[in-house]
Amino acid sequence: MLARLIAARLPESQGDPYVLVPVPLHRNRLWQRGYNQAGLLAQELARLGHGSVCVDGLVRTRATPSLGGLGRKARTRALSGAIAVKASRLPCIQGRSVVLVDDVLTSGATSTACVAALKRSGAASVRIACFSRVLDEALDT
Numbered sequence: 001m002l003a004r005l006i007a008a009r010l011p012e013s014q015g016d017p018y019v020l021v022p023v024p025l026h027r028n029r030l031w032q033r034g035y036n037q038a039g040l041l042a043q044e045l046a047r048l049g050h051g052s053v054c055v056d057g058l059v060r061t062r063a064t065p066s067l068g069g070l071g072r073k074a075r076t077r078a079l080s081g082a083i084a085v086k087a088s089r090l091p092c093i094q095g096r097s098v099v100l101v102d103d104v105l106t107s108g109a110t111s112t113a114c115v116a117a118l119k120r121s122g123a124a125s126v127r128i129a130c131f132s133r134v135l136d137e138a139l140d141t
Helices: 002-009 027-033 037-047 072-079 087-093 109-120
Strands: 019-022 058-060 083-085 097-105 125-133
Touching: 002 037, 002 125, 019 037, 019 087, 037 097, 037 125, 058 109, 072 109, 083 087, 083 109, 097 109, 109 125
Parallel strands: 019 097, 097 125
Antiparallel strands: 058 083
């Protein structure tokens, strides 16, 4: 249901289909949780015809603390240098229109780090598709 709601707002790609890249979890967190919610959303968006999934296009190069309860600046510090494009997935990213998929966008720190990594690696454009957005008023700065 969440992917269908995101899909309803996702504009049609101009040219090549989108590459759907989920926000990554660190391997320890993925192992603990057993799934990546952003990855599941990306896979469903692909099934609905909105592009192809590059499920491991981004990686967390180091574990980051849980960002819950952290303000905007602390989130940005925690994510500094923690997200990169997986070298073997560069051909999926370079020159392509990418949709970064996440469930919740809180402060934007994770999305900003992901977008920066994708752009540094040659993505032609990056859009963010998420189900929910936390209002700035709800965050400590």
